[in-house]
Amino acid sequence: MNFKEKLEDQDIFRRVGRIADEMGLETYVVGGYVRDLILNRPSKDIDFVCVGPGIDLATKVASSFDDHVPLSVFKNFGTAMIKLEDWEVEFVGARKESYKFDSRKPIVEDGTLQEDQERRDFTINAMAICVNEARYGELVDPFGGVEDIKRKLIKTPTDPNITFSDDPLRMMRAIRFAAQLNFDIDPDTFDGIVNNANRLSIISGERIIDELNKMILVDKPSYGFKLLFASKLLHEFFPEMVELQGVDSVGDKSHKDNFYHTLQVLDNICTMTDDLWLRWAAIMHDIAKPPTKRFNKKVGWTFYGHEDKGARMTPGIFRRLKLPMDERMKFVQKLVKLHLRPIALVSDKVTDSAVRRLLFDAGDAIDDLMKLCRADVTSKNNNKVQRYLANFDKVEQKILEVEEKDQVRNFQPPVSGEEIMSIFGIEPSRIIGELKEDIKEAILEGTIQNNKEDALQLLYRLAELRGLKRKID
Known part of the structure; x- marks a missing residue:
């Protein structure tokens, strides 16, 4: 040729x-x-x-x-x-x-x-x-190689056991190439990965996560994760994700397989964004379901608090996987913590205060949070899917209305701590934080408007109750 x-x-x-x-x-x-x-x-x-x-x-x-x-x-x-x-x-x-x-x-x-x-x-x-x-x-x-490209096949040129034992990172690369190119892995080559999976322990976390992130950025990452799981490579570096797999049953009550649910959420969100960290949020959103799983005779299987525990687990997992311990980790952590909040706002009885609090807590991540919530709808019942998505339409409309009226997304307190110290002639102390918190709560509850004039009037009233007097210039 x-x-x-x-x-x-x-x-x-x-x-x-x-x-x-x-x-x-x-x-x-x-x-x-x-x-x-x-x-x-x-x-x-x-x-x-x-x-x-x-x-x-x-x-x-x-x-x-x-x-x-x-x-x-x-x-x-x-x-x-x-x-x-x-x-x-x-x-x-x-x-x-x-x-x-x-x-x-x-x-x-x-x-x-x-x-x-x-x-x-x-x-x-x-x-x-x-x-x-x-x-x-x-x-x-x-x-x-040309013939293997035609056959859409990943195959080692020599004995796969030697190839992978010599350089175990090649096992991650095999699966990454399969995911990127939508190729199969030759059976003998895949057996070589299974046989040498524990050799991945000699590879640095940085090299492993580099290959994994490339895999996550393909159009349909679930394929790569399924290969990682089947080969037991995933078990070597991400046991928390492995723990998601499986279904427990008591009588006629079962829960869904959270591993495959997570992969569906990941694929779903990949149709909405190329952002690596939003994709990581999809991977991590249910990561704490195994340790929070409980069986209740009346309601069946529950995972109460998995969003809070998942947020607490996120820094440790990021640190171990050699992922960045910076704003990107905090972004993923925030979405894990908040991913159940929007659906609770569907009811017509939900107050503006609840919407304001979500906007305040999510800040600039609110749009990405809503993408994650939509991706999290994975039912096989299409009517149920459409009903949930319509509910999120309602939530987004409420968010738009409240944001337009109150402007609380990432709002800064109308009165700063420095101003409070200057007004009352006091040194830094706990009371300053308490006053700022009270003003913030009043804004979120809708007791006062999000402006300086209302905030100052409330500050004077709160200070008087605490025995503080304004300094006379």
Whole structure:
């Protein structure tokens, strides 16, 4: 198979081939770029392998441009990279690898193209296209990568048990590629993942979560999570999610399988947003159902307080999974805590005060919270789904009306603590916080309007009850 025409879109291939010929280096474009070329997927990373010193080739290529081209050299890894506008172009010498059992860091030696292809993770990533003039565009595909792309199959080029034992991160990559490309995993390859799942323990949390987040960002992440669960990889790093799986029954009373419910919520929300952290909120929203599960003879299975406990669990899970401990975690935590609140506002008897409190607590996350609530409707009864969604329409209308009237979303107290200290000539103390809290409660209850004049009048009354007198200027 010849890819000469497909390579003509970019000058870099002819340029590298010409310089490689001048240096007497057999050179190929390899890996993901070749795979994506065949799949007609966009790619901004190009990897070149030469049988010889890759850094020397990269240096010559970088200096061949009239304009300055940034060159980064990584001597420890024997690689170099140049940046061309929004392209990243990496060069490495062909190599063979061996591994120690307790590490995924390879012992690297110079090798042939065949040895370089044998070390790669999957057949679809082990193809190479020659850029030397004599063989320009010629595909080298010793493991049938093209055929596996046609079959939509993820398969290791050599024994999967060796491939995954050597570098256990490849197991996460196998499932990530299956989820991204909507491919199946070859049965022997999947067995290799099952056999080596416990080897994931030698991989850093940062590398695992990087692969997981890429999986979460696909159009339908549930497929990847089902593979993680079936292979027992999920058990290695996210036991809280594994605990969601299963159904308990007492007599004729059962609860739904919260693992598969969570995956449905995740898929649902992916139709509404590409935001990674809103997707994480979907993953985490019911995470505390297992520890809060109780059986009541009258009502059946209950999960009272799972939203509060889930919010308390969120920081610990984020920390262990090496997810960011910043505003992104707090956003997920907030949505977990609040995800049951909107449905309680459906009743016509609900007061504006309850809506104001939700707006105050949710702040700018209110729109994302409503998306999560809609995604959380997973009944197989379509009439029930439509009824719940119509209820959320009512809630959103109430929110709009109250917000327009009272403007309490993320409102700042009309009177600050500094102003209170200045008005009464007092030092920082607990009473200042109490006064601010009383003013906030009055606004949320609708006792006063959300403006400075009403807030000051209430402040003076509250201060008088506490024996505080205004300072005379």
